[in-house]
Amino acid sequence: MRRMSLAHLTVLDADPIGLIDAGKEGGFDAVGLRVVPPLRGDTIIPVVGDAALQKRIKQRLGDTDMEILDIEAIWIQPDTNVASLRGALEVGRDLGARYVLTVGFDENRQRLAENFGAFCELAHSCGLRTMLEFIPYATIGTLAEAHQLLQSVKPDNAGLLVDALHLSRSGGHPRDIAGYDPSLFSYIHLCDARANVPSPGEIKAEARGGRMYPGNGELWLDAFLDAFSDGTPVGVEAPDASLATLPVIERARLAGAATRDLLRQHDGSAS
Numbered sequence: 001m002r003r004m005s006l007a008h009l010t011v012l013d014a015d016p017i018g019l020i021d022a023g024k025e026g027g028f029d030a031v032g033l034r035v036v037p038p039l040r041g042d043t044i045i046p047v048v049g050d051a052a053l054q055k056r057i058k059q060r061l062g063d064t065d066m067e068i069l070d071i072e073a074i075w076i077q078p079d080t081n082v083a084s085l086r087g088a089l090e091v092g093r094d095l096g097a098r099y100v101l102t103v104g105f106d107e108n109r110q111r112l113a114e115n116f117g118a119f120c121e122l123a124h125s126c127g128l129r130t131m132l133e134f135i136p137y138a139t140i141g142t143l144a145e146a147h148q149l150l151q152s153v154k155p156d157n158a159g160l161l162v163d164a165l166h167l168s169r170s171g172g173h174p175r176d177i178a179g180y181d182p183s184l185f186s187y188i189h190l191c192d193a194r195a196n197v198p199s200p201g202e203i204k205a206e207a208r209g210g211r212m213y214p215g216n217g218e219l220w221l222d223a224f225l226d227a228f229s230d231g232t233p234v235g236v237e238a239p240d241a242s243l244a245t246l247p248v249i250e251r252a253r254l255a256g257a258a259t260r261d262l263l264r265q266h267d268g269s270a271s
Helices: 016-025 051-064 082-094 109-125 143-153 164-169 174-179 200-209 221-226 248-270
Strands: 004-007 030-034 067-076 099-104 129-133 158-161 188-190 234-236
Touching (some): 004 016, 004 067, 016 051, 016 248, 051 082, 099 109, 109 143, 164 200, 221 248, 234 248
Parallel strands (some): 004 030, 067 099
């Protein structure tokens, strides 16, 4: 079975050690760790600058045979100081992450392109592949816009991250993936949702707390999985506020079980 990663947003209340433990208990191979608050007002457990916590994370990863797939989520905003992000990227590298997830959030497209290019160069120097994610309520809101930004900057070793929910809510469809180089997609984000697209004012709330575990909703997930190369790893990003009272580990178990059932059915039927 393809590799699975537990994205931090699925269990955002978990501290880094709790996230690793939840990933292990849920049957995941890796986790996605937040090391930078995406937006003003977002809070995280500080990892950058805490050498003792970094040591504990490394120890727990070794004890559980888990990995960190990516660090996230760095939103490139008008006041982003790219050079100041070196510490976060170096922590990601030292913890064994392969990728860093970023989002474009600046209406000044020239400045966004300049900062994105500088960020990609910095990430590459730290041994991380930048994965640009499009989000309907961000500046870069569609797959086409994300690809256009990549093409305008032409960074070394950068790719695109496609989230099933964001593809749906941006008006996209899995068939759109066929027009792009498969090597751009190192991994994907998987979740489920109802088929009806909410109003523009509700899309952000849905993304942050109204998703479903893979296979429990009405999205075209079989077609979505078919759109990428066989065995492409999946990061399960499926925050569901209706389950928030459950312990972190129980939510991870439910998310992992649902995802494995979906992948078994899909990958088994495709073999």
